[in-house]
Amino acid sequence: MRYDCIIIGGGVIGCATAYTLAHCQLRTLLVEAENDVAMGTTRANSAIVHAGYDAIPGSAMARTNIRGNELMEGLCRRLDVRFERIGSLVLGFSEDDLSTLKKLYERGVKNGVRGLALLDREQTLEKEPNLAANVTGSLYAPTTGIVDPWGLALAMAQVAARNGVEFAFSSPVTAITRKENGFFVTAGGQTYDTRTVVNAAGVYSDIIHGMIGGDSFHITPDRGAYYVLDKSQGKLVSHVIFQCPTEKGKGVLVSSTVHGNLIVGPDAVPQTDRTDVAATAESLDYIRRTALLSVPGINFRENIRNFAGIRARGTPDFIIGPSPVDPRFINLAGIQSPGLTAAPAIAQEAAAWLRMAGLKLEERDDFIDGRTHIEFRRQPREVQARMIRENPAYGRVICRCETITEGEILDALHAPLPPRTVDGVKRRCGTGMGRCQGGFCGPRVHEILARELGVAMWEIEKDRPGSQIALGETKEADV
């Protein structure tokens, strides 16, 4: 079996590449170390579609940020992914900040960001009455948006799968051998033959590159933690609220999410461990204190979850292009923020590089684009009544906080790339994302999964391997 392309990594970058290549007459395989897509940085970030005023003009970051932002709305509409263009404000609190805002404005104009405006104090407070009273001005960017990051990656992967892209989960790549007409890629105990490779392995992309002898970049992990607050706080601001960026990054933001919560974070903590996603007390304390400088009324007692994600730092710009070792090996590496925003544009550039490497990218005439994601709670009453009549499973509410029905879980289980874990259901349907964080619905999702997959309860994992919730059957004698 010979592939035209093997994509390593099923984050938003790998999934966007799979979606783009699915349009062409190619044999493509995506190999992912974890048991689902979007298990790395793609599931743990701010979920902002950045406008593009931060990146240095002329950089790959600037180019793909602007293009990705332009592509995002249409892509999300086609794939039924939640996206809202709510705009953003970068706040200034001092004379120094105002000059930073001016520089950002000029950089944004150079990058081609549309609609940027410098606002004075009154204009800023008119847009956002809950800001700190000592704000002195802001940079307004109407093209900033918010998106469902794992929903986006999953939707692109599902459409790719429906159009013939193959997916191998729980298949960590352990070796790559170069040969005359391509590569042998060993993953999950199998060896695959391929003409080209796309390296979209996130914080591990330097290690993957090293497998063919590449040492042109090194990734330094950098952790950012968050608060997610209950929906009671979700409407405190109506734009994404940033502070002035520092050399550490875009700083602590406050924003509503597409799910109606308030997200607050991140910080930036360099580390050596690529797997340590602890949201430490120290990080959370810093984030809380910093966010209150922008929006003093945030009620942190309404916190429902904390998490952290790892940035693939270490390179000043995104690395998009062929490895110096082999032109058929395309690196999509060092994709830190705004990688989520840039993903659709990065994927297009990856396809162009694959063409340069000799792949024929002929469009398929039978490609089926688009995807529908039915959310029961968002349907009008009469549609809900019809859905329940046609399938009573829509009448059984499994997640009370978010009003997610059994029918939606069954839909996910019968869609391409079905979930195998309780958190896989969460990412597809939204169960466990509400105030009780799965305390009520978790066991019921667990039961449905075991029933539908035809396996014992103790075979179902919550998330990663080894996260079984049940260990075995209790016998009467044990009770």
Ligand SMILES: Cc1cc2nc3c(=O)[nH]c(=O)nc-3n(C[C@H](O)[C@H](O)[C@H](O)COP(=O)(O)OP(=O)(O)OC[C@H]3O[C@@H](n4cnc5c(N)ncnc54)[C@H](O)[C@@H]3O)c2cc1C
């Ligand atoms: C704190 C934080 C905040 C951010 N905020 C934003 C934001 O608001 N907006 C924005 O645009 N961007 C943001 N980003 C950046 C964005 O999240 C990333 O650029 C994007 O998710 C990177 O996607 P990826 O596919 O490259 O990496 P990942 O999502 O990490 O995917 C890489 C995949 O490769 C797999 N993999 C690794 N090694 C192997 C192997 N050996 N074999 C097989 N598979 C392997 C991993 O399991 C993983 O699934 C943020 C990042 C962080 C950390």
